Amino acid sequence: MGIRELQGYASFFMTIFLVVMLYGYIVYLYRSEKKGKKDYEKLGKIALDDELDSTPINTSDPLPTDNKEQNK
Amino acid sequence: MQSNAALEYDYSVAKLFTYTTILFGFLGMLIGTLIAAQLAFPELNYLLGEYGTFSRLRPLHTNIVIYGFTLSGVWATFYYSGQRVLKVSMAESKFIMAVGKIHFWLYFVAALAAVVSLLLGFTQSKEYAQMEWPFDIVVVLIWVLWGIAMFGLIGIRREKALYISMWYYIACFLGIAMLYLFNNMSVPTYFVSGNVGNILHSVSMYSGTNDALVQWWFGHNAVAFGFTVPIVAMIYYFLPKESGQAVYSYKLSLLSFWGLMFVYLWAGSHHLLWSTVPDWMQTMGSVFSVVLILPSWGSAINMLLTMKGEWNQLTENPLIKFMVLASTFYMLSTLEGPIQAIKSVNAIAHFTDWIPGHVHDGVLGWVVFMIMAALFHMAPRMFKREIYSKKLMEAQFWLQTTAVVLYFTSMWIAGITQGMMWRAVDEYGNLMYSFIDTVTVLHPYYAIRALAGVLYLTGFLMFAYNMFKTMTSSRELSEEPQFRSPMA
Numbered sequence: 001m002g003i004r005e006l007q008g009y010a011s012f013f014m015t016i017f018l019v020v021m022l023y024g025y026i027v028y029l030y031r032s033e034k035k036g037k038k039d040y041e042k043l044g045k046i047a048l049d050d051e052l053d054s055t056p057i058n059t060s061d062p063l064p065t066d067n068k069e070q071n072k
Numbered sequence: 073m074q075s076n077a078a079l080e081y082d083y084s085v086a087k088l089f090t091y092t093t094i095l096f097g098f099l100g101m102l103i104g105t106l107i108a109a110q111l112a113f114p115e116l117n118y119l120l121g122e123y124g125t126f127s128r129l130r131p132l133h134t135n136i137v138i139y140g141f142t143l144s145g146v147w148a149t150f151y152y153s154g155q156r157v158l159k160v161s162m163a164e165s166k167f168i169m170a171v172g173k174i175h176f177w178l179y180f181v182a183a184l185a186a187v188v189s190l191l192l193g194f195t196q197s198k199e200y201a202q203m204e205w206p207f208d209i210v211v212v213l214i215w216v217l218w219g220i221a222m223f224g225l226i227g228i229r230r231e232k233a234l235y236i237s238m239w240y241y242i243a244c245f246l247g248i249a250m251l252y253l254f255n256n257m258s259v260p261t262y263f264v265s266g267n268v269g270n271i272l273h274s275v276s277m278y279s280g281t282n283d284a285l286v287q288w289w290f291g292h293n294a295v296a297f298g299f300t301v302p303i304v305a306m307i308y309y310f311l312p313k314e315s316g317q318a319v320y321s322y323k324l325s326l327l328s329f330w331g332l333m334f335v336y337l338w339a340g341s342h343h344l345l346w347s348t349v350p351d352w353m354q355t356m357g358s359v360f361s362v363v364l365i366l367p368s369w370g371s372a373i374n375m376l377l378t379m380k381g382e383w384n385q386l387t388e389n390p391l392i393k394f395m396v397l398a399s400t401f402y403m404l405s406t407l408e409g410p411i412q413a414i415k416s417v418n419a420i421a422h423f424t425d426w427i428p429g430h431v432h433d434g435v436l437g438w439v440v441f442m443i444m445a446a447l448f449h450m451a452p453r454m455f456k457r458e459i460y461s462k463k464l465m466e467a468q469f470w471l472q473t474t475a476v477v478l479y480f481t482s483m484w485i486a487g488i489t490q491g492m493m494w495r496a497v498d499e500y501g502n503l504m505y506s507f508i509d510t511v512t513v514l515h516p517y518y519a520i521r522a523l524a525g526v527l528y529l530t531g532f533l534m535f536a537y538n539m540f541k542t543m544t545s546s547r548e549l550s551e552e553p554q555f556r557s558p559m560a
């Protein structure tokens with residue numbers, strides 16, 4: 001098998017791999033929120049509440065607070 | 073780092089880049105308007121000897137609007153919003169402050185020198201990578217300085233979660249670094265051609281089809297990481313902040329981000345359809361271009377949905393108008409591009425005016441609108457004065473929107489006419505038209521585009537004037553506005 005063919009296979013399988021990873025990530029995001037384990041929408045507040053002294057959220061994996069209404 | 077009650081965000085670097093955004097925006101669009109007029113009225117080529125010809129000015133136009141205007145805008149907004157979403161002030165680190173300032177001044181001097189060098193005709197002859205190797209080295213330095221400032225700020229941040237805008241700025245940084253380095257690998261001709269070459273003039277290290285492939289891998293992704301990614305970074309911060317509405321779906325923003333990163337890099341070969349590039353690669357370019365609609369629309373729709381229930385703001389606040397129009401034009405051009413990347417469509421579209429038409433509905437409608445809106449939003453916070461005139465802003469909005477529409481509609485018609493005429497054959501298979509026939513037919517559309525240029529440039533001057541008055545003589549504000557920008 002020549003280098004060209006190897007490159008071809010490598011690129012094909014890498015594409016498949018990345019697609020699976022991307023879909024896996026999407027499923028993970030939505031599922032963990034649906035199960036009430038995470039609340040990513042909180043992170044959207046960072047842009048609105050951006051004073052130097054406002055309270056940071058401090059984790060990119062925020063846990064949900066009581067109100068679930070906000071999840072979309 | 074220590075907390076200090078009197079601590080404030082420090083906008084000195086953001087302000088400097090704001091000035092250059094306006095300066096280079098004006099200069100670049102002035103030249104754009106001139107070259108548009110030259111295409112309609114060729115006599116205009118002879119105003120300034122060799123320095124005034126279309127071929128000399130066109131790269132000047134593209135380089136100034138990309139590396140002058142857009143990059144300045146990216147940095148102005150980064151040095152502004154970066155601090156805010158990280159909740160850390162530049163003033164907290166003397167080192168980062170110094171790096172930011174050196175970043176600006178090195179950039180400014182290099183940009184001016186690059187303008188002069190291109191005007192004098194020094195060029196590597198690769199589109200968007202015309203600057204000769206000494207400039208490339210300075211560009212790398214400037215880029216590294218930005219990196220130090222950005223990761224420095226990230227290093228001392230109070231908000232540990234990185235807001236989505238920061239992801240996009242980081243992607244812009246990494247993407248361009250990689251593209252720029254690989255595409256600009258070149259050798260001075262002095263070393264490869266004996267004594268006849270020149271130490272200052274270089275040629276690409278790649279040749280033939282490989283060179284073309286690297287060039288368009290770079291060229292297309294320069295659009296991705298220069299005209300898309302950092303502008304998306306802006307809209308994710310400025311639209312929510314100005315409207316007071318958190319982004320509609322943060323998860324959608326995350327997955328659009330990764331989708332965009334994944335897909336964009338493979339689409340570049342759509343610039344080389346029907347060329348000597350391997351067939352499978354062309355097909356891959358087409359396919360990935362079409363898939364690219366998804367992550368692009370993901371971000372754009374997310375922005376439009378952010379306004380859900382708040383559409384009244386569209387009529388009340390011209391800044392929202394600018395941003396909503398920007399994301400609408402983003403949707404238009406990210407639909408148009410994939411259409412042009414379909415092989416059969418490309419057979420008609422390639423080399424025609426439809427391509428600059430596509431480029432400019434993207435840049436004029438999306439990039440420039442978003443950058444202007446961001447600077448308008450920043451002005452009252454940076455200069456502690458309200459925006460000088462809402463009326464002027466409204467007038468500017470309509471003038472420039474008209475101009476964009478005139479630009480791309482005239483180029484759609486011109487491009488498709490051109491494409492059809494070039495390939496038209498009579499019953500014996502002879503070409504029906506010679507080149508000059510197409511030129512004659514296209515003249516009115518070129519004239520319309522030149523008019524569009526004049527209108528758009530006028531709008532930009534209105535923006536510059538409004539900003540200038542805001543900085544100098546508008547009513548002073550006693551405290552920083554939270555969401556909606558105050559304007560007179």
Ligand code: HEM
Nearest residue numbers: 101104105107108134137427428431435439440525528529
């Ligand atoms: C007043 C506004 C502007 C006018 C009138 C204008 C006009 C033009 C003209 C006449 C061309 C050459 C087209 C050809 O060779 O057939 C061009 C090319 C180009 N312009 Fe502009 N321009 C404007 C603003 C901008 C801005 C703001 C940007 C980017 C931020 C931009 C990016 C480009 C690019 C990337 C090209 C090369 C397109 C290609 O190679 O297909 N232009 N422009």
